[in-house]
Amino acid sequence: MSRAETDEAAEAEVWAGGGAGARAGAVRAPNPLWRLGLVRSEIGTVFRRWRTLALLAVLAAVPVLVGIAVKIQTDDGGSSGGGAGGPAFIAQVTNNGLFLVFTSLAATLPFFLPMAIGVVAGDAIAGEAGSGTLRYLLVAPAGRTRLLLAKYATVITFCLAATLVVAVSALAVGALLFPLGDVTLISGTTVSFADGLLRAGAIAVVVAASLVGVAAVGLFISTLTNSGIAAMAATVGLLITIQILDQIPQLHAVQPYLFPHYWLSFADLLRDPVYWDELLKNLGLQALYAAVFGSAAWARFTTRDITV
Amino acid sequence: MPRIRPTHEADGADGAEGPRTGRRKAVRYGVPVAVAGVAAATIGLVPALASSGDPDLPQITAQDLIAKVAASDTQQLSGSVKVSTDLGLPSLPSGMSFGGSGSGNGGKGGGGSDASPQSKLTELAAGTHTLRVAADGPDKQRLSIEEKAAEYSLIHNGDQLWGYDSASNSAYHATVPKDVGNGGHGKGSDAAKGLQNASPQELAKQALAAVDGSTSVSVDGTAKVAGRDAYQLSVKPKQSGSTIESVRIAVDAKNGVPLKVTVNAKSGGKPVVDAGFTKVDFGKPAASTFDFSPPKGAKVTEAKDAKADAERKGGSDLFTGKGKGDGNGIGAGQAEDWAKSFGGGAKGDSEVNVTGQGWASIAEISMPKGSTPGKSGETGKTGKGSGDDASGLMDSFGTKVSGKFGSGHVFSTRLVNALLTDDGKLYVGAVDKDALVNAANNAK
Numbered sequence: 001m002s003r004a005e006t007d008e009a010a011e012a013e014v015w016a017g018g019g020a021g022a023r024a025g026a027v028r029a030p031n032p033l034w035r036l037g038l039v040r041s042e043i044g045t046v047f048r049r050w051r052t053l054a055l056l057a058v059l060a061a062v063p064v065l066v067g068i069a070v071k072i073q074t075d076d077g078g079s080s081g082g083g084a085g086g087p088a089f090i091a092q093v094t095n096n097g098l099f100l101v102f103t104s105l106a107a108t109l110p111f112f113l114p115m116a117i118g119v120v121a122g123d124a125i126a127g128e129a130g131s132g133t134l135r136y137l138l139v140a141p142a143g144r145t146r147l148l149l150a151k152y153a154t155v156i157t158f159c160l161a162a163t164l165v166v167a168v169s170a171l172a173v174g175a176l177l178f179p180l181g182d183v184t185l186i187s188g189t190t191v192s193f194a195d196g197l198l199r200a201g202a203i204a205v206v207v208a209a210s211l212v213g214v215a216a217v218g219l220f221i222s223t224l225t226n227s228g229i230a231a232m233a234a235t236v237g238l239l240i241t242i243q244i245l246d247q248i249p250q251l252h253a254v255q256p257y258l259f260p261h262y263w264l265s266f267a268d269l270l271r272d273p274v275y276w277d278e279l280l281k282n283l284g285l286q287a288l289y290a291a292v293f294g295s296a297a298w299a300r301f302t303t304r305d306i307t308v
Numbered sequence: 309m310p311r312i313r314p315t316h317e318a319d320g321a322d323g324a325e326g327p328r329t330g331r332r333k334a335v336r337y338g339v340p341v342a343v344a345g346v347a348a349a350t351i352g353l354v355p356a357l358a359s360s361g362d363p364d365l366p367q368i369t370a371q372d373l374i375a376k377v378a379a380s381d382t383q384q385l386s387g388s389v390k391v392s393t394d395l396g397l398p399s400l401p402s403g404m405s406f407g408g409s410g411s412g413n414g415g416k417g418g419g420g421s422d423a424s425p426q427s428k429l430t431e432l433a434a435g436t437h438t439l440r441v442a443a444d445g446p447d448k449q450r451l452s453i454e455e456k457a458a459e460y461s462l463i464h465n466g467d468q469l470w471g472y473d474s475a476s477n478s479a480y481h482a483t484v485p486k487d488v489g490n491g492g493h494g495k496g497s498d499a500a501k502g503l504q505n506a507s508p509q510e511l512a513k514q515a516l517a518a519v520d521g522s523t524s525v526s527v528d529g530t531a532k533v534a535g536r537d538a539y540q541l542s543v544k545p546k547q548s549g550s551t552i553e554s555v556r557i558a559v560d561a562k563n564g565v566p567l568k569v570t571v572n573a574k575s576g577g578k579p580v581v582d583a584g585f586t587k588v589d590f591g592k593p594a595a596s597t598f599d600f601s602p603p604k605g606a607k608v609t610e611a612k613d614a615k616a617d618a619e620r621k622g623g624s625d626l627f628t629g630k631g632k633g634d635g636n637g638i639g640a641g642q643a644e645d646w647a648k649s650f651g652g653g654a655k656g657d658s659e660v661n662v663t664g665q666g667w668a669s670i671a672e673i674s675m676p677k678g679s680t681p682g683k684s685g686e687t688g689k690t691g692k693g694s695g696d697d698a699s700g701l702m703d704s705f706g707t708k709v710s711g712k713f714g715s716g717h718v719f720s721t722r723l724v725n726a727l728l729t730d731d732g733k734l735y736v737g738a739v740d741k742d743a744l745v746n747a748a749n750n751a752k
Contacts, residue, residue, distance in 0.1 A: 095605035188461045288343075291343045
């Protein structure tokens with residue numbers, strides 16, 4: 001049994017990623033992780049695209065821009081902007097470079113990060129269909145459900161990678177331009193730099209998890225169409241629309257159910273003691289979106305006719 | 309191994325049936341619908357189930373319940389408090405006071421970058437805020453206002469009082485005498501009051517302090533607040549003319565700590581003030597909760613500097629106008645305002661003439677001729693503006709009224725109304741417009 005399935009996985013891999021066939025030998029050995037073959041080839045395909053690398057480069061540039069802007073402003077003698085306007089935590093950046101991580105994540109989370117996710121998620125199925133490779137993927141007996149799961153896992157991996165790119169770039173820029181040291185939490189408590197770094201890591205994971213919902217929505221939209229561009233545009237357009245709806249005070253009754261509503265709650269990890277209410281609400285909401293739109297994508301993808 | 313076949317149509321997991329794709333499609337689309345339905349039902353039903361079923365508690369008389377509150381000696385608690393206020397004001401700029409008796413930060417510009425407690429606590433006067441409170445005896449309290457990606461903390465520990473605003477990375481420091489809690493009117497207790505006044509506990513005590521012949525008090529059922537069984541105490545003014553319909557206080561059945569306070573306005577609608585614990589723990593908070601040292605790089609304002617600053621800007625009424633006479637009455641002004649709004653202005657100040665009784669009492673304040681109406685707090689937007697500028701603004705903010713006393717402007721909120729006469733007298737109270745005009749007429 002496992003023999004046959006291993007063959008399927010290997011075969012799927014050959015079909016899935018252009019150069020992945022070379023690695024098929026490694027997967028051929030009976031291995032409990034054989035299921036990951038498809039995922040690995042998908043991840044490889046996505047991260048080898050120039051488009052993906054360009055997206056990550058743009059994300060990595062954001063902390064550089066923010067860091068340089070703050071540096072120039074404070075070198076002119078002006079004190080740190082006073083906190084009025086600008087992304088959260090920006091007033092603290094001059095005292096501690098680690099805050100550039102939080103500032104950059106707060107600055108990219110509303111738009112840049114989800115936009116990048118929307119591009120990758122929207123392209124996942126529709127892009128394959130558009131370029132005519134989807135039916136070859138399906139000729140391999142890997143099964144549609146497994147292909148969809150592999151695609152979703154890839155998008156989630158990209159969420160994490162994109163967040164980490166922003167965080168690591170911000171940490172590097174922060175360390176270069178500003179002093180590092182003990183971290184003052186927003187409750188006024190001071191913790192060691194190691195503790196601060198730990199919290200920064202936790203925040204990066206929470207931010208990545210905050211994008212799980214929009215990834216599921218993007219994947220669902222991607223199963224609806226054969227045009228990759230249409231799916232990306234629809235996902236990003238939906239994202240902007242929902243962000244706007246989240247700002248209209250008259251709609252406060254529905255806002256707690258919009259996926260970006262609790263995004264900024266990652267800052268609650270910087271309170272002492274940590275304020276869990278909104279963090280948990282955020283994670284629960286993302287899980288709900290993932291369940292609803294993930295199963296909708298599954299329903300659509302496993303029942304539709306693939307003609308191209 | 310059903311999967312060893314070209315999966316042309318679908319995943320082979322349930323691939324046994326052949327042509328009935330239409331039905332299978334419907335079943336599959338049912339999955340997301342079911343997930344969404346279950347989620348919606350959970351969101352809708354769980355709070356309903358949790359809040360239904362008021363706890364069964366032994367009967368208690370209103371007197372016993374009030375005595376229980378008064379006797380409550382709970383010193384240690386920590387928890388989250390949700391405060392919603394809807395005073396019917398236009399959206400307040402930060403640093404503006406809503407309170408009645410002529411204090412307020414009208415004379416102080418740029419309150420936003422100031423970490424002093426006065427400017428921050430006034431922000432609670434509008435909108436919904438989440439606070440976290442912790443207390444360990446009379447010497448140690450902490451209050452944090454949770455903002456979006458920022459926090460304002462007020463920490464009182466022994467003779468130290470610190471305020472820290474993370475959004476602007478600025479701190480405020482004041483020293484208070486150690487004998488807090490004994491004096492009752494010492495500076496420190498004012499500070500402590502300022503610190504605590506947003507907690508349901510203090511609010512309820514203020515409201516109960518105003519209980520006298522003009523008030524009807526009854527026990528009105530039970531409720532569950534923050535997971536604890538509580539009695540509902542309903543306090544209603546007997547007099548007509550008050551803008552307050554009722555004050556409802558949920559009192560913990562076990563230890564008599566007020567857990568929730570709701571103030572309803574006569575005009576109906578949402579409660580004017582709704583402050584209650586969403587989570588509460590009567591254990592001893594960790595000692596480190598009350599430690600604070602100013603973070604590196606934070607701009608620290610000392611209380612004395614702040615005072616000089618305020619006086620220079622003509623805001624000295626903040627400190628002297630209350631008749632307390634102590635320059636360091638941190639937050640006390642606010643506490644008094646706050647308490648007054650609740651207690652219907654029952655307590656008088658030495659420099660303020662109070663007419664009427666109980667809930668319907670009206671404070672009469674003589675303002676120096678030509679002083680800025682902005683200091684009244686009701687028109688705080690005018691700030692330092694001169695009288696000339698202000699009169700135009702007043703027309704747009706208030707309604708013009710006239711009577712035997714002459715003419716003036718009435719500024720209305722859902723709770724507090726104020727009448728500023730043209731000859732510079734201010735009448736303020738939690739009463740309706742007619743009562744204010746009557747008071748002005750009678751004063752003539």
